[in-house]
Amino acid sequence: MTRIRTVLLPPVLAIVFAALLCAVALLINGDSPLTALRVMVTQVGEGTTAVDIINTGAIYYVAGLAVAIGFQMKLFNIGVEGQFRLAACVAAIAGGALSLPPGLHTLVIILVGAAVGALWASVPALLKAYRGVHEVISSIMMNFIATGVIAYLISTEGFGVLRGNNISTDPIEPTGHFPGISFGASGTIFGFVFLAAALGLAYGFMLNRTRFGFELKASGESPTAAAAGGVDARRMVIVALLLSGAMAGLVGLPELLGRDHAYTLTSPAGYGFTGIAVALLGRNHPVGIALGALLWAFLDKSALALDNVGVPREIVLIMQGSIVLSVVIAYEIVRRYELAAEQRRVAAQLRAVTGVPAEVGS
Amino acid sequence: RDTGGQQQGGGGAAGTECTRNPAPAAAGGAAATPAPIAPNADASALKVGMAYDIGGRGDLSFNDSAAAGLEKAISDLGLVQTNTRELAAAENESEDAAATRLRQLVADGFNPIIAVGFKYATALKAVATENPQVQFAIVDDSTVELPNVTPLVFAEEQGSFLVGAAAALKTKSCQIGFVGGVDTPLIHKFEAGYVAGAKAVAPNIEVDVDYISPAGDFSGFNDSARGTEVARGQLDGGADIVYQAAGASGQGVFEAVNTATKPDAQKLAIGVDSDQYNTVAPPVNEVIMTSMLKRVDVAVFNYINAVAAGATGSLPKAFDLSVDGVGYSTSGGKVDDIADQLDAYKAAIIKGDIKVPSERQ
Amino acid sequence: MTAVETKPAAPVPQARNGRRLPGWARAAIVVAIGVGILAITTTLTGQYQLTSSGTTQAAVRLLLPILFAALGGLWAERSGVINIGLEGMMILGTWGAAWAGFYWGPWAAVIGGLVFGALGGVLHAIATVTFGVNHIVSGVAITLLGMGITQYLAQLIFVPLSRNPRQSPRIEGFETFSIQPLADWLAELEGQQRVLLSDAAGLLGGVVSGLTPLVVLGFLFVPVSYYVLWRSRFGLRLRSCGENPVAAASLGVNVFTYKYLAVIISGGFAGLGGAALTLNPGQLGYLEGQTGGRGYIGLAAMIFGNWRPGGLLAGAALFGYVDGVQLRAGGEAVHALLYATSILAVILAIFWAARRHWRSAAVALAAGLVVYAVYWVIPEVPREFASYAPQLVTLLVLAVASQRLRPPAAVGLEYRRGEGD
Amino acid sequence: MAVADTAPPRGEYAVELAGITKRFPGVVANSDISLRVRRGEVHALCGENGAGKSTLMKILYGMQQPDEGTISVDGEVVHFRSPADAIKAGIGMVHQHFMLADNLTVAENILLGAEGLHGMGATARQRIAELEGTVGLRARPDVLVERLGVADRQRVEILKVLYRGARTVILDEPTAVLVPQEVEELFATLRRMREEGFTFVFISHKLDEVRAIADTVTVIRRGACVGSADPKAVTSRQLAEMMVGSELPSPETRESTVTDRDVLRVTGLTLDAEGGGRPVLDGVDLVVRAGEVLGIAGVEGNGQTELVETIMGMRRASGGTIVLDGKDITRAHTLQRREAGIGYVPEDRTRHGLLATQPLWVNRILGYQSRRPVASGGLLGVLDRAAARRDTERIVEEFDVRTPGVDVPAAALSGGNQQKLVVGRELSGDPVLLIAAHPTRGVDVGAQAGIWDVLRRARAEGLAVLLVSADLDELIGLSDTIKVMLRGRLVADADPATVTPEELGAAMTGADAEGAA
Ligand SMILES: Nc1ncnc2c1ncn2[C@@H]1O[C@H](COP(=O)(O)OP(=O)(O)OP(=O)(O)O)[C@@H](O)[C@H]1O
């Protein structure tokens, strides 16, 4: 009961608040909020939108997991963006250059992606652990530098080949693809979606059932208590950021292995930043992140549908921004309220149990 | 480059004397204005869908140019305004968003559908395969080989050759500049043509080539503050004419040229895609000597016309100088004095006497 | 008594009170060394753009938005609030500046940017100070929201004016001016091509010519921030909230009020950064996405500058300078900077050796040799990397210097009324 | 309520607190407390840890608002909404934990909040210079506070109060961090200022000090006022009994269980200070044998905390060796040391002992995450949640932790119960050595006796215990051997069978035995 209140109430409040805000913005603009709502709902049944929401949701999910791993110990890996882009690029190059039996080929590409993501994250990790450089600043710089490295790698002097007006890496042979599930005209669900779900399970297991997860959470909650409990803070910083980077390295792979099969100039960006928002929405919980990812994907697709009927799609950005801000505020308010309530409850229970008033007078 | 020794901060310097080749002899304005590709057909029964690249209408560049083609079809071909829809891409969107946009147009009965920008290539391939009964066209891409897809590609290098030649004819310092927005193959075509044109006129000319951002970082099309600095670097280094192919950053290039222009030292800029003398706000537009025209409007109009006439096969493989798919603008009158020579080069290219490279050397 | 003294206790050493040179003198020496290194490099490599006045001018224009953002970061963090939402506030500022500037001219643009940025600051203050939301989380959310709101407003307001949802109509900018006769005199000196002298004149000349009121304002805010934060009652109280809010509260300082003010001022500065972008001589208008991460870079410059006005100016200047060099002269000039770096490393090595820090000296010398080897081996820094030279430099300097940095003690921590013993 | 006799004429009292009640979630910190402080007196306030002394003073100083009750200053009822109001009314407070900003200068710390008085320029400096003489501060005003020692910091704190022109000064446990000479200097200052008409409220639970300086003493127990007395007319024992209730529990342990097996051997342990300067630990040698309790006495801040944390591996020793049960663990990580058999009751349970928002059973895992029964060990290190829960229930049962269940967050427990949980946990891993730092700090009398009992039993079973405590009775009562720590060195040994707290106190401060008696 309290759990439902603490876990579900804040996001619901936040979404309602954000929706109201958007309704006002729409009215100012002379558009009908109801039309917008109808369009957003009906779009799901049209074309490949439902499948796209799931596919994009899976990408956001992996990105959210990557950010969440860091968040567990209050590390803020804003570098997921650079890690995922570089990893996708290198994985595509490796996948295009290799020819291996099916399955193995895919596996190697995935491993390359994870390794490159971890490698790129290792710079902020080591700088943080040994030089005390704040990971936010270093990973922002690493995001910029990743763009340069990618540009170098896919230039025609590097590994890129000209395809029309685009540059692309060598396409990955079918042996390296990750087969999906086709729904005919409704689209194809990436096979990677299931891997993403498995990653979520692994993340949940890691967090709640393993020593590593425990140490991660303990360091996040109280670095001092964790240190006294034998958790090596420096090692945790490095391992957490490397894991986060490895996870980030997988973000670009659903599309690479399931649809695009090559990295191009127009390969998408921005998933890393979305991952931050999604992790915040989902409170770093594997199920919460999944819901957040789906919500975000749904809103993203809504932008298309709204545009199609002439409603300004910027409304979706406002909605996303205000949801994140109000959801964290709502969680904070509920958390404070619950903490006080909990303390009162324990005191009352103790009174009932021991028969002695917890408040002792003279 | 920048061999000119220590230059003064903002002042221009008299460079080396240019040795200029004479214009090709062909001359005579041959094929300067080719006949229209096809007579106007009746498009009143068509529903035309447009899927623009990032930004959509109002980018003062090739989206606007495409829109102009649509508008011309409305006024000249009887296309009904309410039978058109224009959608635009958002920044950083993924492939499936592009596909969904095309599918929405298909679902709402639009036919033909014109995708503006090579980023639609993959999505278009998928959607066109699913909907063989719908006609598609794609601007700037020729990799989708399907019977119902018409590529609308341009010989940017040819137009760029002409403005390169114009720059070489006009420069006083024998040093000119090129500012590319993002270091991509499409922009390389502009660069390659420009350099070739300049060298064809003045073999010893110096061309400074700079890009605002490397490939994959599309901020270079969108950061005029940096665009200004790149252009200023070239101007301070001795260039007196700068050609920009930098999207919205081009504004910064014009501003830089405008600032560097002193009564005693005229600097000039060359616009791109549309006739920027008419789109850029005065007084800055006064520095625009000419613009390399990439007539997306011509291509779009011709395509709609061809669909209406049921003759998409009649469209040219590439919109080049010969069909006025590319060209240069004359608004402002700054190239009137060299029009003859430019037309001579144009004729030579059309005849095939001059082969313009499309990749940078 | 069975207790036996076994060892005498060591005396408590006296706190070291002595100071070396005053801050401004050390800064002057550092600047002089920098100019010297660049002059030598220019002479030996022929990359005159390294010290041309045009480059300094570019650096000034490029550093201005970063400087404002960094000042914003300074004000917020000195009061104990991390402001990673600077980027979002800056975006709000670009819109506000373009909108106000279009109707009422450049000074209105400055005010518009300030006000819109400050509104972002208000949001951040509400979330972090009142509700105790994690500062970084709130900052990220505000950046998202800032993007959404500006894009919405742009399509609402600017489309009728410019027919373009991503761009405002051109606004009127400031007239530029130079400090005369100094500027002309320096320009002349620069033109004389005298070793060192002309280089110094070039570097300095860029700072005194091609100025706009906003540039002057930006540079003025550095000493003003110093004065207000370190010399005034308001600043003392504000900094105390970032060092030990409980202590401040126990002395009757209203910590909430000061944090609110600081974060709002911070937002205002970020907004001014947005205005600086909008009023940039090359732009003169709002352009979607024109901030391009400058808010984050401002934050890095502030950390680089050890949470001090002079330091953040140095950070922003370094960033702006390297960016200016690479934009104006590309990979060759960045290549020449490698040469300058190796000279710097050798000077550092000598400096440390003189103070008998043998290990640091050895590390500096080794680093210098490595950089020199790179310089020798590659003929030019590839364009792809040259473009991100500023970020690389920032990362390297932070890696070297971060352990000497001293953030405010209570930065990032939540403060609640009535806490502490 | 046994507040002073008849009502005096208005204005005789500098401050009067009447019927103050303050509730926190789950606890009543002050319950209907009344207190009158005569003008020009030193009024001592005594009580155990957690009795509510600081809370009462924070209310008087406007930092917290009372739920009920009134405050009067000079006979006028006042309402303090913030410390600013209290300062205006002439009340100043020196806090138990220093309220100084390390990164600000002495002058800035003093001026903060009082810039209006003399500005921030020369006048202000002049005034500071004048006052520095009064409190005996020798540091320059532009030195950063972080460079000052504790005594100087305290002087800065008092200076802050004086600068604001306070006539009534609250001193919350000012002597806890001072060595005796410094205490004497402080008392001399207080006496001098009392002559000048200042009024002091002086908090301490060191009864000798109270008797030495106070004119009146008020005792608070468990949030309520027990009574006031003339300190000259009561004995320390009587005062102590007022503080803790009727019976005084005793930590006696007499029959020796010391064996000759060395469990912990520390040799030449050195720890350099972070910013250079005098080492925090300077060549510490000690041996703890199985069945032995080795007590470490020392005034706070002399290296005890660092000693414990270095033995635990939370700080890296700069020199020396630590051998546990014959194995050299000098280079081992904290967890390896724990696995080798060290249990650790940290001095600050909220910072070092518990994860406040996590349920009790998760807290059971902390420090044992690699071991049975709560974890399977192995590469993956899978935790056994059911076992953790079961074992937590066992601890709750065995150590009488008062909690509604093992699923409540640790923060919801009272301090004493949190401490019992920590002690229970640290005895669960079959330790060979228990390091207990202030194991009964902030713990009520009943729980205190329980914890002593646990320690005695463990010792009887052959456990080696390293006990650090500020409570000298506890130290003397429980220890088999006592070592005294001063400025990072073990400077003296004492035999608990014969030593008195006074003698020990003298040794802790480096003074002669006669000097302290
Ligand atoms: N802010 C707070 N919120 C909740 N409970 C509090 C708070 N401050 C104090 N308490 C509780 O109020 C009680 C009295 O605390 P207080 O600090 O006044 O004790 P004290 O007598 O000063 O003890 P000590 O001798 O340890 O300083 C304690 O039980 C404490 O846990």
Ligand SMILES: Nc1ncnc2c1ncn2[C@@H]1O[C@H](COP(=O)(O)OP(=O)(O)OP(=O)(O)O)[C@@H](O)[C@H]1O
């Ligand atoms: N700073 C604080 N913030 C919030 N709650 C607190 C704080 N300090 C104490 N409490 C709460 O006050 C209650 C009493 O805690 P406290 O430590 O004062 O108990 P206590 O009365 O001293 O009991 P015990 O005798 O067992 O130590 C607990 O529920 C605790 O959670």
Ligand SMILES: [Mg+2]
């Ligand atoms: Mg207290």
Ligand SMILES: [Mg+2]
């Ligand atoms: Mg207690």
